[in-house]
Amino acid sequence: MPAIEAHHLYKVFGRKGREGVRRLEAGADAEELRKAGLTPAVVDASFTVDEGEIFVVMGLSGSGKSTLIRMINGLHPPTSGHVELYGENITAATGKDLRRLRRERISMVFQHFALFPHRTVLDNAAYGLEAQGVGKEERRARAHEALELCGLTGWDDHLPGELSGGMQQRVGLARALAADTDILLMDEAFSALDPLIRRDMQDQLVELQQKLGKTILFITHDLNEAMRIGDRIAMMRNGRIVQVGTAEEILTDPANDYVAQFVADVDRTRVLTASSVMEPPAATLKAEQGPRAAHKVMREHQVPALFVTGRDRTLRGYVTEDEVGRNLDRTDITTLLHPVPEAARVAPDTALADLFGPAAETPAVAVVDDDGRLLGVVPRITLLAALSQDGTSQDGTSQDEPSRNETEAARA
Amino acid sequence: MPEPTTPLSIVPAIPIGTWLETGFEAFKDTFDAAFDVLRDVISTAIDGLAGVLHAPDPLVLALGFALLAWLVRNWKLGLGTLVGMVLIIGMDMWDPAMDTLAIVVVATVIALVLGIPLGIWAARSTTVSRILKPVMDFLQTMPGFVWLVPVVKLFSIGVAGAMVATVIFALAPAVRLTELGIRQVDKEVVEAGHAFGAAPRQILRDVQLPLALPSVMAGVNQVIMLSLSMAVIGGLVGAPGLGNEVIKSLSTLDLALGFDGGISVVILAIFLDRLTASIGTRRPGRGRLRELRDRFTRTPAASAAP
Known part of the structure; x- marks a missing residue:
């Protein structure tokens, strides 16, 4: 069962919000509604977030993402549509039921931390448990644990005002974690932090998520952040969700010009992975093959070296054309094998940024799975091609020209 | 009462005061017994407190x-x-000063008991806020003397009437600053309370009121100051205390007595103001006792820090 299901959420501000929804459904655009004194903040937003997933909603300010996240936990009632948390309709819940759902299911981290300035760090972190009615001793112990998990030890008795921004947000995160809900909503949680601290927090969040298995709905206006932490990303514009997909899907296959424009500036080397740019090896040799056959294959493909695999496609090493040519009398090429250096064997989810080092050492990097099977290769030229804006892994060859020109231009 | 004459105007006579008086008389006749009880309760409270204040040396x-x-x-x-x-x-003003202090304390307590809940209500309901706003404007800007007439009619001459006039006069800041304080609490912080599933009552008690405290305390401070000024005016309708001394000096043109009484009011006012103002600016989130304990255990270097 998905953790969060949003069904056709609309939020239209104004006196006749429902009327606005009807007109939007009939095809009216935002401009028409604004003339009628209505402000559509969220328009027909539907998505599901699976359990244990980090789902990022990405959009610029005014795109309606803050309103959207507040409809998920019922802080803002939607004008139309509804939200289900583990199959329970939170939009229809009121009073006691609503509070119970919030206590059990969903906690929130706020952009400006929203800590209680008059409570100590520990009591802040314990707030969710206090609302749940957990006894004092237990909630303090659990809050303390959550603070340690967030890297805040020894600040229990301080007031939030005595902490730096990054530390305050750790308290915010600890408060949400201590509540021990299944779902964590994060509303631009890291946007108010310095870039360095932000990176640090992003890494920690991913780490925590892996450790605790929470479902996280994260809102941001920073695409790099979205791509860094999101398992899946929803791109929002003018209240509409224009595309949902993994970082790579959005980067390599943008749904429209807006998304394409948006992702143009992304640091592709951090988002794209080896598996998305790798090519099937032009040819591979079997360890049992004789040197003559191997030599022939290498001459046909005009390559100075080739990877050698076993019967089960595990990578055994590589041979060079030179050595094979000089030893044509051997029974097979096993004796001519060179081991592939550890650095030149990478996992499929390695970021491109981490391929440059190995690529500098060897002409082609081998992509292998956990069992050591060769999945594909990333030649240097492919790596360069992937960096260019409209370069995709499929037509790497067509990108050879510009890349070459660039290198030549750089030399000149 | 002579009929008002308006020979040169086409505006008809609008005797609001007369209407109010008529209404007031009906009101008085209906609830006369209740007001007698109220008068006794107030008089007893003030006499009791004044007795306590007079008891020690x-x-x-x-x-x-x-x-x-x-x-x-x-x-x-x-x-x-x-x-x-x-x-x-x-200056031999101690006894009247304590009488005045008793009135101020009782009036302040009553004004706060009425005003703070009204302020909370206004903060949570825009409708209530809209209704209370003109009412508070009315109470605050009406000259204090005007309240003396109806209270004398209701309670006759004496301390009870002065007390009620004082409460009416001093009520507005308690309502206003409580409402303001609660409305000023960071929206996101209140949202955080809701997001973690706290009930509105819990949010009010644990978040909104503590954070509104400086503003509420500023209201308390103003209520006390207004009570003091009105308690002195209450001398006109027979309330004991410094007001009575000042009125006496006025009727006998006794300059010395007037200044003695006046200076005593000033001293009392400064004392009460500084006392309550410092409570309002206290750092939020720390218990009074804890702060007092800190005060005693703090090193001289630490106490020099702001």
Whole structure:
């Protein structure tokens, strides 16, 4: 069962919000509604977030993402549509039921931390448990644990005002974690932090998520952040969700010009992975093959070296054309094998940024799975091609020209 | 009452005052018995408190006030309080000053008991806020003397009437600053309370009121100041205290008595103002006792820090 299901959420501000929804459904655009004194903040937003997933909603300010996240936990009632948390309709819940759902299911981290300035760090972190009615001793112990998990030890008795921004947000995160809900909503949680601290927090969040298995709905206006932490990303514009997909899907296959424009500036080397740019090896040799056959294959493909695999496609090493040519009398090429250096064997989810080092050492990097099977290769030229804006892994060859020109231009 | 004549105007006579009086008379006739009870209750409360204030030797009580000022704020206010109180004793104004203090304390308590809940209500409901706003404007800007007439009619001459007029006059800031304080609490912080599933009552108690405290305390401070000024005016309708002395000096043109009474009011006002103002600016989130304990255990270097 998905953790969060949003069904056709609309939020239209104004006196006749429902009327606005009807007109939007009939095809009216935002401009028409604004003339009628209505402000559509969220328009027909539907998505599901699976359990244990980090789902990022990405959009610029005014795109309606803050309103959207507040409809998920019922802080803002939607004008139309509804939200289900583990199959329970939170939009229809009121009073006691609503509070119970919030206590059990969903906690929130706020952009400006929203800590209680008059409570100590520990009591802040314990707030969710206090609302749940957990006894004092237990909630303090659990809050303390959550603070340690967030890297805040020894600040229990301080007031939030005595902490730096990054530390305050750790308290915010600890408060949400201590509540021990299944779902964590994060509303631009890291946007108010310095870039360095932000990176640090992003890494920690991913780490925590892996450790605790929470479902996280994260809102941001920073695409790099979205791509860094999101398992899946929803791109929002003018209240509409224009595309949902993994970082790579959005980067390599943008749904429209807006998304394409948006992702143009992304640091592709951090988002794209080896598996998305790798090519099937032009040819591979079997360890049992004789040197003559191997030599022939290498001459046909005009390559100075080739990877050698076993019967089960595990990578055994590589041979060079030179050595094979000089030893044509051997029974097979096993004796001519060179081991592939550890650095030149990478996992499929390695970021491109981490391929440059190995690529500098060897002409082609081998992509292998956990069992050591060769999945594909990333030649240097492919790596360069992937960096260019409209370069995709499929037509790497067509990108050879510009890349070459660039290198030549750089030399000149 | 003579009919108002408006020979040159086409505006008809609008005798609001007369209408109010008519309504007021009907109101009085209906609830006369209730007001008698109310008068007895108020008189008893004030007499009781005044009795307590009169009981110890003036100097002992003056020392007590000085100690309180020192605890709540600092030794300077403590010393100033002691000097001021001794001055009042020296001017032979102690007894009336304590009568006035009793009225101020009781009036303040009643004004807060009425005003703070009204302020909370107004903060949570825009409709209530819209209704209360003009009412508070009316109470606050109406000259204080005007309230004396109806209260004398209701309660006859004496301390009860002065008390009620004082409460009416001093009520507005309690309502206003409570509402303002709660509305000023960071929206996101209140959202955080909701997001973690706290009930509105819990949010009010644990988040909104503590964070609104500085504003509420500023309201308390103003209520006290307004009570003091009105309690003096209450001397006109027979309330005991410094007001009575000032009125006496006016009717006998006794300049010395007038200044003695006036200066005593000033001393009392400064004492009460500084005392309550420092409570309002206290750092939020720390218990009073804990702060007092800190005050005693703090090193001189730490106490020099702001």
